[in-house]
Amino acid sequence: MQIVLLSAVPEDKIFFEAAAKLASAAFVHVASPDLAVAVLLKDPATIMVIDSSQMDAFKAFEKVMSEKVGLFSALLNPNNLYYVASQSFHDAPYLAQSEIFGHFIHRSYNQDNIPVVARLFESSGAERALPLEKYLSKDVKTQTIKITKSVQKRPIVESLKNYVLKIGFKSRVAAVIATATDELIMNAVFDAPIDELGKHVYAQTPRSTALELDEKNVVELKIAFDMKTLGISVTDLHGSVDKKKLLSQHLGRSYENKEYEMKTVVAGAGLGLAHVYRNCGGMIISCEQGVRTEVNLLFKKTDSFRDFKDQFRFLSTFMYFS
Amino acid sequence: MLHVVKEQRGDILLVKLTGSIDENIDFGTVLGPPSSTKMDLLLKEVPRINSVGVKAWIKYFQGVVAKGVQLRFMECSTAIVEQINLISNFTCGGSVESIYVPFCCASCGTELLGLFRCSDLKKIKFQIPDLKCAKCGGVASFDDIPEEYFAFLQRE
Numbered sequence: 001m002q003i004v005l006l007s008a009v010p011e012d013k014i015f016f017e018a019a020a021k022l023a024s025a026a027f028v029h030v031a032s033p034d035l036a037v038a039v040l041l042k043d044p045a046t047i048m049v050i051d052s053s054q055m056d057a058f059k060a061f062e063k064v065m066s067e068k069v070g071l072f073s074a075l076l077n078p079n080n081l082y083y084v085a086s087q088s089f090h091d092a093p094y095l096a097q098s099e100i101f102g103h104f105i106h107r108s109y110n111q112d113n114i115p116v117v118a119r120l121f122e123s124s125g126a127e128r129a130l131p132l133e134k135y136l137s138k139d140v141k142t143q144t145i146k147i148t149k150s151v152q153k154r155p156i157v158e159s160l161k162n163y164v165l166k167i168g169f170k171s172r173v174a175a176v177i178a179t180a181t182d183e184l185i186m187n188a189v190f191d192a193p194i195d196e197l198g199k200h201v202y203a204q205t206p207r208s209t210a211l212e213l214d215e216k217n218v219v220e221l222k223i224a225f226d227m228k229t230l231g232i233s234v235t236d237l238h239g240s241v242d243k244k245k246l247l248s249q250h251l252g253r254s255y256e257n258k259e260y261e262m263k264t265v266v267a268g269a270g271l272g273l274a275h276v277y278r279n280c281g282g283m284i285i286s287c288e289q290g291v292r293t294e295v296n297l298l299f300k301k302t303d304s305f306r307d308f309k310d311q312f313r314f315l316s317t318f319m320y321f322s
Numbered sequence: 323m324l325h326v327v328k329e330q331r332g333d334i335l336l337v338k339l340t341g342s343i344d345e346n347i348d349f350g351t352v353l354g355p356p357s358s359t360k361m362d363l364l365l366k367e368v369p370r371i372n373s374v375g376v377k378a379w380i381k382y383f384q385g386v387v388a389k390g391v392q393l394r395f396m397e398c399s400t401a402i403v404e405q406i407n408l409i410s411n412f413t414c415g416g417s418v419e420s421i422y423v424p425f426c427c428a429s430c431g432t433e434l435l436g437l438f439r440c441s442d443l444k445k446i447k448f449q450i451p452d453l454k455c456a457k458c459g460g461v462a463s464f465d466d467i468p469e470e471y472f473a474f475l476q477r478e
Contacts, residue, residue, distance in 0.1 A: 154344070154346075170426070170431075170433055171433055172400055172424060172433070172465075175369055175370050175401060178370060179370050179371075179372055182344065182370075182372045183372060183373055186345070186372070186373075186374070206345070207345035207374045208345045208346045255408060255409045255410055255411075258410060268373070268374065268377075270373075271373035271376055271377070271409070272372065272373035272374075275373065275408065278408075303426075303431060304426045304431075304465050305424060305426065305433075305465045305466055306426075306465050306466055306467060309466065309467055309470070310467075
């Protein structure tokens with residue numbers, strides 16, 4: 001495995017070189033998009049980390065990739081592309097529009113975050129992304145819950161909130177985690193199911209509807225805690241994520257300075273995932289098209305809500321097409 | 323479940339909401355059509371609101387405001403403040419009168435809440451004074467990022 005870094009930020013070199021080392025990967029630091037592409041062309045499995053804080057420089061990188069590799073070339077795997085930026089994801093809308101988006105890493109990292117980025121690199125290098133517990137330390141304890149009725153969501157979310165309080169998270173953080181889990185379960189129950197034509201089965205079904213979740217519609221919730229970080233994972237068996245829509249219409253959208261306009265033709269709100277991402281430390285979406293989607297969230301245990309908000313953030317997408 | 327208490331005080335309909343707001347809420351049923359031209363909402367006891375709850379909220383209160391009702395949001399919980407900050411039209415044109423401000427004790431970690439009028443927050447330019455922790459007597463400081471928690475007051 002090989003990591004190539006295109007960034008002039010000294011901290012990036014220190015951080016990503018350490019993460020590469022931990023992932024047992026070779027590390028190459030380059031100064032131009034052309035050099036990065038040259039490395040990629042020699043080894044298409046190369047994982048690329050690109051400083052993407054400046055739109056012009058980012059567009060220049062994309063142009064070189066488009067001209068020398070081809071944005072839809074088999075040589076270019078978005079699962080292996082990492083964009084690093086100093087601003088928040090929703091403050092860099094050009095990233096959400098990127099055809100080759102794979103991962104976003106906010107430059108709020110420190111030494112403690114090297115292991116989780118190393119795990120992301122390992123996921124990129126593996127056949128499939130690593131499961132939730134691999135992003136936590138070896139002392140992790142996990143619990144798995146199968147959700148077979150949509151009405152189970154509320155008591156499960158309330159129980160989770162109580163558990164999170166019990167293990168020492170602040171009450172506001174517990175509410176954030178509960179709401180994030182609520183949104184993921186709701187998405188898995190109502191948004192993930194598609195028919196043979198790829199149409200969302202429950203697009204217009206009120207979210208208060210009591211649904212029996214049979215075999216294909218069973219949702220799995222996994223909770224993992226290693227004393228420092230809480231991981232939440234929600235899995236559905238549909239694998240229906242549309243990455244472009246996910247990025248442009250959900251995760252990359254902000255309503256702080258523009259009005260939220262309700263879509264009355266669909267029952268969902270289209271707000272949930274953006275709020276989830278903005279409130280967690282790490283979000284890892286792994287989708288095997290037509291088979292399964294797993295969304296993992298990481299929440300750092302902190303002494304205050306302020307510290308919780310200041311935690312290292314990243315967004316990862318792994319898409320697999322069989 | 324969301325619990326609703328309504329009280330008519332002169333020409334103002336006072337509405338107290340208690341509980342989480344989610345997909346099971348039907349504001350049209352629990353609040354009904356507005357019976358006054360002024361509605362004050364007490365939101366201290368709303369710990370969580372999910373995205374479908376937000377959609378239901380905006381749909382109902384936009385309709386209320388369209389009928390000429392003046393909305394005032396009072397004693398907003400931290401969860402409500404977060405939504406006001408995240409969604410520019412969450413208040414549907416109503417005014418936010420007072421909010422709960424979170425504090426955390428540096429000594430014992432106890433979480434505290436202080437009720438502030440928005441007009442007072444503007445006067446002190448969001449420089450929130452420390453509190454004395456009710457549990458250990460230590461110093462409890464504002465526990466959020468000022469630019470984020472008070473963002474809605476700065477964009478007014």
